[in-house]
Amino acid sequence: xxxxxxxxxxxxxTKNWTLRQxxxxxxxxxxxxxxxxxxxxxxxGLDKAAKMVRDNGLRVSSLCRGGFLTGRDDAAxxxxxxxIDEAATLGAPExxxxxxxxxxxxxxxxxxxxxxxxxxxxxxxxxxxVRMALEPLHPMYCADRAVISTLGQALxxxxxxxxxxxxxxxxTFHVWWDPELAxxxxxxxxxxxxxxxxxxxxxxxxxxxxxxxxxxxGDGVIDFASIGALVHAAGYRGDVEVEIFNEAVWAAxxxxxxxxxxxxxxELVLPAVTGTE
Amino acid sequence: xxxxxxxxxxxxxTKNWTLRQxxxxxxxxxxxxxxxxxxxxxxxGLDKAAKMVRDNGLRVSSLCRGGFLTGRDDAAxxxxxxxIDEAATLGAPExxxxxxxxxxxxxxxxxxxxxxxxxxxxxxxxxxxVRMALEPLHPMYCADRAVISTLGQALxxxxxxxxxxxxxxxxTFHVWWDPELAxxxxxxxxxxxxxxxxxxxxxxxxxxxxxxxxxxxGDGVIDFASIGALVHAAGYRGDVEVEIFNEAVWAAxxxxxxxxxxxxxxELVLPAVTGTE
Numbered sequence: 001x002x003x004x005x006x007x008x009x010x011x012x013x014t015k016n017w018t019l020r021q022x023x024x025x026x027x028x029x030x031x032x033x034x035x036x037x038x039x040x041x042x043x044x045g046l047d048k049a050a051k052m053v054r055d056n057g058l059r060v061s062s063l064c065r066g067g068f069l070t071g072r073d074d075a076a077x078x079x080x081x082x083x084i085d086e087a088a089t090l091g092a093p094e095x096x097x098x099x100x101x102x103x104x105x106x107x108x109x110x111x112x113x114x115x116x117x118x119x120x121x122x123x124x125x126x127x128x129x130v131r132m133a134l135e136p137l138h139p140m141y142c143a144d145r146a147v148i149s150t151l152g153q154a155l156x157x158x159x160x161x162x163x164x165x166x167x168x169x170x171x172t173f174h175v176w177w178d179p180e181l182a183x184x185x186x187x188x189x190x191x192x193x194x195x196x197x198x199x200x201x202x203x204x205x206x207x208x209x210x211x212x213x214x215x216x217x218g219d220g221v222i223d224f225a226s227i228g229a230l231v232h233a234a235g236y237r238g239d240v241e242v243e244i245f246n247e248a249v250w251a252a253x254x255x256x257x258x259x260x261x262x263x264x265x266x267e268l269v270l271p272a273v274t275g276t277e
Numbered sequence: 278x279x280x281x282x283x284x285x286x287x288x289x290x291t292k293n294w295t296l297r298q299x300x301x302x303x304x305x306x307x308x309x310x311x312x313x314x315x316x317x318x319x320x321x322g323l324d325k326a327a328k329m330v331r332d333n334g335l336r337v338s339s340l341c342r343g344g345f346l347t348g349r350d351d352a353a354x355x356x357x358x359x360x361i362d363e364a365a366t367l368g369a370p371e372x373x374x375x376x377x378x379x380x381x382x383x384x385x386x387x388x389x390x391x392x393x394x395x396x397x398x399x400x401x402x403x404x405x406x407v408r409m410a411l412e413p414l415h416p417m418y419c420a421d422r423a424v425i426s427t428l429g430q431a432l433x434x435x436x437x438x439x440x441x442x443x444x445x446x447x448x449t450f451h452v453w454w455d456p457e458l459a460x461x462x463x464x465x466x467x468x469x470x471x472x473x474x475x476x477x478x479x480x481x482x483x484x485x486x487x488x489x490x491x492x493x494x495g496d497g498v499i500d501f502a503s504i505g506a507l508v509h510a511a512g513y514r515g516d517v518e519v520e521i522f523n524e525a526v527w528a529a530x531x532x533x534x535x536x537x538x539x540x541x542x543x544e545l546v547l548p549a550v551t552g553t554e
Contacts, residue, residue, distance in 0.1 A: 107453070140417045179433075
């Protein structure tokens with residue numbers, strides 16, 4: 001058993017790598033899993049990508065992403081069905097769903113349309129053994145990216161659906177501030193709905209582009225021991241996916257990024273998520 | 278009765294004006310109230326500032342700000358007592374409290390220290406008829422500015438104290454995204470704890486300095502009709518304070534900013550907050 005047998009490299013962390021570089025880089029570093037983005041998969045070709053991952057002995061912790069289901073028309077439904085099909089082909093058990101932002105000033109309406117469209121997509125995903133993993137994004141993205149802003153809200157949206165069909169993503173960057181985090185992580189675990197634990201740090205000050213303010217674990221203010229302990233206590237034993245959007249990380253050599261990631265994971269994350277603190 | 282008999286100019290909106298310019302500008306525009314920042318009051322001198330406001334026939338809707346009560350030592354207590362004294366001298370019924378950020382990675386500890394220190398300060402404020410108005414700030418400020426991130430959390434912190442002594446601020450920019458907003462505004466009203474309704478818009482995309490991403494009502498995505506209706510339904514009949522941090526607004530002529538503010542208020546805010554939609 002390796003210290004890294006639950007550590008997954010999300011391909012966004014090594015943004016300048018091709019899919020092949022990321023898959024081979026992760027395998028060479030002894031990681032068992034990768035989180036894939038659809039654009040990298042498309043570049044490589046879906047079947048080739050699936051084979052590449054298999055041939056390197058890796059599993060796919062999650063596929064990013066479906067979603068953007070808040071618009072006034074149904075155009076996004078077909079795209080989401082395609083994303084579900086891709087997840088099935090890749091053997092990705094979890095399709096990360098980023099809800100989408102507001103079409104206008106009607107936040108309630110956007111949330112209602114999202115809720116309705118989940119009822120249309122969930123059976124399609126469930127038939128293909130793909131779970132729709134609802135990801136609450138930080139409230140600063142509510143307007144333009146995701147009207148799901150808290151874990152509690154994601155769980156409420158998941159509630160009408162079977163836990164095998166709809167889960168939730170816990171991403172430290174998005175949820176660390178939530179005063180009700182402990183409560184909702186416990187709920188998510190009790191319901192068997194934790195699809196994915198994604199990690200990165202919250203930098204202070206924030207990057208000028210708030211999308212790029214995700215940092216390497218240890219470079220910001222997030223207490224990975226506390227949140228990891230909650231996730232462990234909630235019964236989660238799945239992969240821990242490192243997803244960093246950060247200009248400096250992207251400019252660095254991918255292999256050295258993975259080495260730093262492994263070191264920080266072992267030091268800051270591993271004891272908590274394995275209950276060995 | 279004027280359409281503007283509840284509209285208050287927060288001096289941060291006309292940042293480049295002296296206190297005298299802001300007070301006289303507000304009075305000349307027919308506004309009944311101003312929200313004051315302590316630095317502007319200090320520049321003018323406390324007693325002079327109080328007289329200036331009185332002589333212009335204005336009331337002080339709130340004083341900004343006390344708080345920053347999360348540090349590891351008690352240094353902030355004296356500064357908060359001074360802020361309370363100033364509010365009393367100015368006849369400001371509400372002292373806005375910005376909680377303060379994290380001293381380190383210990384978010385729970387910061388929140389505990391804040392809670393404890395409120396017990397020390399509230400009796401001092403109550404003796405002087407000043408209400409401590411807890412302001413939840415947007416979660417993106419949790420690390421470095423305010424560990425109170427939701428209205429529900431502010432109400433929980435207020436709960437042990439009498440409603441005359443501790444209230445909450447509802448600032449559209451900070452709370453508009455909250456999926457539990459309607460619930461908590463109703464609670465705040467039922468408890469008689471709405472200290473202040475502050476308004477400005479959420480701009481998309483955000484400003485590169487997230488502190489300066491507050492916009493004039495109508496320039497962003499916030500639905501002032503919906504939130505204003507909740508605030509009205511909750512029984513709030515107090516001042517509506519416009520507080521905008523925005524480079525372009527600051528660069529404009531103060532008088533024209535007030536005119537725009539009046540026009541947007543009348544069009545977008547007034548019908549909802551007066552229940553006349």
